[in-house]
Amino acid sequence: MEMLKKLFSLEGKVVVITGAAQGIGEEVAKHIAAVGADIVILDRQEEKAQKVADALASEFHCKTMAIGVDVTKPEEVEEALIKADAYMGKLDLLFNNAGIVLHKGVVDVTPDEWLNVINVNLNGIFFVARAFGRYLIDHNKKGAIVNTASMSGIIVNWPQEQASYNTSKAGVVHLTKSLAVEWASKGIRVNCISPGYIYTPLTSFVRQDWQDKWKEDTPMKRMGTPEELAGAVIYLLSDSASYTTGSNLVVDGGFTTV
Numbered sequence: 001m002e003m004l005k006k007l008f009s010l011e012g013k014v015v016v017i018t019g020a021a022q023g024i025g026e027e028v029a030k031h032i033a034a035v036g037a038d039i040v041i042l043d044r045q046e047e048k049a050q051k052v053a054d055a056l057a058s059e060f061h062c063k064t065m066a067i068g069v070d071v072t073k074p075e076e077v078e079e080a081l082i083k084a085d086a087y088m089g090k091l092d093l094l095f096n097n098a099g100i101v102l103h104k105g106v107v108d109v110t111p112d113e114w115l116n117v118i119n120v121n122l123n124g125i126f127f128v129a130r131a132f133g134r135y136l137i138d139h140n141k142k143g144a145i146v147n148t149a150s151m152s153g154i155i156v157n158w159p160q161e162q163a164s165y166n167t168s169k170a171g172v173v174h175l176t177k178s179l180a181v182e183w184a185s186k187g188i189r190v191n192c193i194s195p196g197y198i199y200t201p202l203t204s205f206v207r208q209d210w211q212d213k214w215k216e217d218t219p220m221k222r223m224g225t226p227e228e229l230a231g232a233v234i235y236l237l238s239d240s241a242s243y244t245t246g247s248n249l250v251v252d253g254g255f256t257t258v
């Protein structure tokens with residue numbers, strides 16, 4: 001057990017998580033709290049985020065806070081980190097996860113819709129990572145960042161048309177590698193996870209025939225659960241991954257291998 005703790009414990013760490021008011025962020029936040037961390041949630045759904053923060057505090061006896069933040073607004077992100085640092089005493093790790101999807105073909109997507117997806121999924125990840133990296137550098141601290149990309153960053157999903165999403169996630173994979181190289185000498189590791197089809201509020205509303213096709217095309221013949229991403233995120237945030245940076249950990253039931 002001591003070895004397990006040494007490998008994967010996040011005890012004493014303060015972890016900032018974006019997009020944890022629901023879905024993958026919420027579930028992964030529970031597991032991160034369960035391995036000993038205190039949690040800061042940044043999400044544009046402030047009330048929902050506060051409820052999740054309160055539930056984590058009462059279940060895991062950890063310190064939590066929630067701040068209403070739109071990740072596409074760099075000033076809001078920077079202010080939130082200052083507020084979080086003041087309340088929590090320090091910040092150590094980041095799970096940079098907020099994102100949206102749009103199922104619309106290229107011919108029909110409007111310029112505003114395209115810009116919105118790129119803004120949340122790519123610029124948002126950049127603004128939060130940059131603010132967090134600057135915080136660590138300014139405080140002379142080492143740390144780790146895990147961005148949520150997607151298997152859509154390396155393959156094109158079908159039958160849904162979602163070029164804006166796919167493009168934004170490909171950008172997240174390469175941004176992750178670029179940040180990893182820029183910040184390696186500063187002791188800041190940057191990795192990403194690329195989930196396959198995961199059953200969350202983002203995917204559960206999608207028409208049933210598409211969900212059936214997704215399962216059929218996945219070698220494991222099912223969608224994943226948010227819980228099945230928690231180990232990957234904790235690994236990449238923890239000291240177990242001390243020599244891992246710039247990697248893209250694909251968790252997709254085998255989807256991208258066929």
Ligand SMILES: NC(=O)c1ccc[n+]([C@@H]2O[C@H](COP(=O)([O-])OP(=O)(O)OC[C@H]3O[C@@H](n4cnc5c(N)ncnc54)[C@H](O)[C@@H]3O)[C@@H](O)[C@H]2O)c1
Pocket residue numbers: 018019020021022023024025042043044045069070071072097098099100101120124148149150151194195196197198199200201202203
């Ligand atoms: N569900 C999947 O199948 C799947 C697969 C691959 C990748 N992902 C990625 O995982 C991440 C989480 O997805 P999910 O399925 O949990 O979705 P979700 O819709 O359940 O949760 C997304 C969260 O992000 C927040 N958010 C969205 N835009 C924001 C903004 N501008 N500022 C602040 N917060 C914002 C939402 O309020 C919500 O709480 C996303 O980046 C998504 O692209 C999901």
